[in-house]
Amino acid sequence: MGIIERKEREKEEMRRLILDAALRLFREKGLDAVSIRNIAESIEYSPATIYLYYKDKSEILSALQYEAAAVKRDHVMPAAAIENPWERLVEFGRRYVDFGMKHPDLYDLLFITRAPMEFIENQQCWTLGMAVHSFFTETVQACVDQRYFKSTDTETIAYTLWCHAHGLVSLFVRERMRMYPEEKRQELAQKSFAMIVKMAESI
Amino acid sequence: MGIIERKEREKEEMRRLILDAALRLFREKGLDAVSIRNIAESIEYSPATIYLYYKDKSEILSALQYEAAAVKRDHVMPAAAIENPWERLVEFGRRYVDFGMKHPDLYDLLFITRAPMEFIENQQCWTLGMAVHSFFTETVQACVDQRYFKSTDTETIAYTLWCHAHGLVSLFVRERMRMYPEEKRQELAQKSFAMIVKMAESI
DNA sequence: TGTGAAAATAAACACTGTTCAGTATATTTG
DNA sequence: CAAATATACTGAACAGTGTTTATTTTCACA
Incomplete structure (x- = not known):
């Protein structure tokens, strides 16, 4: 009875194959290049085959969002190692912004691209995103607990x-x-980050 | 020689007709409903005719952005009447946020939708947007001049x-x-606005 | 080796933006 | 007024999109 297990495995491999192709297309040529037909061609299957493994395109996009969420988590979570809650919060913020700057395409997918309805049902992605978000709010809570802010409204902070x-x-x-010259944008972003940190010290 | 003038006028009227149809489709059914074919059908012309008045779709989108920019200007500029720069700044901010909340579709078009390259060349829209933006930075400058902030870095503020x-x-x-219950979102936004105002007082 | 199930696909449908050859209409000229 | 010209418009096509369905191919098992 190892056959149904192998079939199961093959099905999972195929889903992975499709997703990797989608991911490659996305990273190489952008979201617009991620079409069912492009994916199909790149894995040398017919477009209709894709639909045997994913319900529709938004399910694939949803899966891509999960990949992006994982990359983001790996990018920001090292901040968790910092003991001091305030320093941890600042480092988290720095890493959040850094992730967005280094992976604009992934950031876009996660926080800007219109979420397909499936996003909500994509428990994996939601759970992962919420875990990171919880880490963030808990860090803010820790700062509140240790009186780093005057305000105690953790949620609003x-x-x-x-x-x-x-x-x-x-x-x-x-x-x-566009109103800022290109070479200045990064600098302005850094200055603004520094400023919000200063501002936060006096909430 | 009034004929060429009439022709000119008719050309302008046709552009207006197309734009109004596009605007109506956009407001009624969203950006996705704004297709060349939909526009053509709604004004009872062939799709090809559209191309005699607009170079391509992005030019129409660009024109829509201008319309949105005008609505936004009308929404925020009453703040200019306020004498006190700090109060003016706060009111401007409130109106900016209010515009976004009341017209999410227009805000999206202006600040989120991927700008077609023509956006830059759409002098009208750029000029209009910059005028409002200048008013904003000048108000910040006025606050800086009158020592409402400790910092003097107008640009970063x-x-x-x-x-x-x-x-x-x-x-x-x-x-x-989505992590916040729907009825709470508006409230949280207001609280956050109040908080950034408080924070700004101590930059 | 034949049968039933599973997997893959070709072809079609209804869309999209865009172009171009050709037609219809309006204006100018003889 | 009629013919020639210029302008306005459109049908049809091209290449692309997501998706569905009927059909064919592949494979496991009796």
Whole structure:
């Protein structure tokens, strides 16, 4: 009865094959290049075959989002090693922004691209994203507990910091900084990060 | 020689007709519904005719962005009437966020939708956007001049505030606040706005 | 080796943006 | 007014998209 197990395995391998092809297309040529037909061609199968392994395109996109979420987690979580909650929070923020700057395509996919409805049902991705988000809010809570802020409204503090970081990255990612010369944008982002850190010290 | 003038006028009317149809489709059914064929059908012309008045689709999108920019300007500029620069700045921010919340589709078009290259060449839209942006930075400058901030780095202050406001709106617009119950999102946004105002007072 | 199930596909449908050859309409000229 | 020209418009096609269905191929098992 090892056959059904092998079949199961092969099915999983095929899903992986499709996903890797999608991921490669995405990273090499951008989201627009990720079409069912492109994926099919690159793995030398017919487009219809894709539908035997993924319900539709948004399910593939959803899977790509999970990949992106994993890369993001690996990028930011080293901050967890820092004992001091305030330093941990700052390092987390720095790493969050750095992730967005280094992987604009992945950041876009995670936080800007219109989420397909399946996103919600993609428990994996949601769970992973929430784990990182929880780490963030818990760190803010730790800062609150140790009186790093005057305010004790953890939720609003966390959200406000997130707004700034997300705004920072997404203005960059979607090219809304044209009024600043290109060589200055990175510098301005760094200055702004430093400023929000200073501001946060006096919430 | 009034004929060429009439022709000119008719050409302009046709461009307007196309744009209005595009705008209606956009507002009624979203950006995805704005297809050349949909526009053509709704004004009862052939799709090919559209191309006699607009170079391509991105030129139409660009024109839509201009419309959105005008709505935004009308929404935020009443703040200019306020004498006190700090109050003016706060009111501007409030109106900016309010615009995004009330017109998520327009905000999306202006600040999130991937800008077609023509955006840069769309002098009208760029000029209009820059005028509002200049008003914003000048207001920040006025605050700096009157020592409302400790910092004198106008550029970074302005950018930091913008980051927060944009992050606030765009997390909302692109539905990245699912971890908060829906009825709480608006409230959280307001609290966060109040918090950044407080924080700004101590830059 | 034949049979039933599983896997893969060709072909079609309904869309998309865009181009171009050809037609219809309006204006200018003889 | 009629013929020639210029302008406005369109049908049809091309290449692409996501998706579905009927059909064929492949494979495991009796």
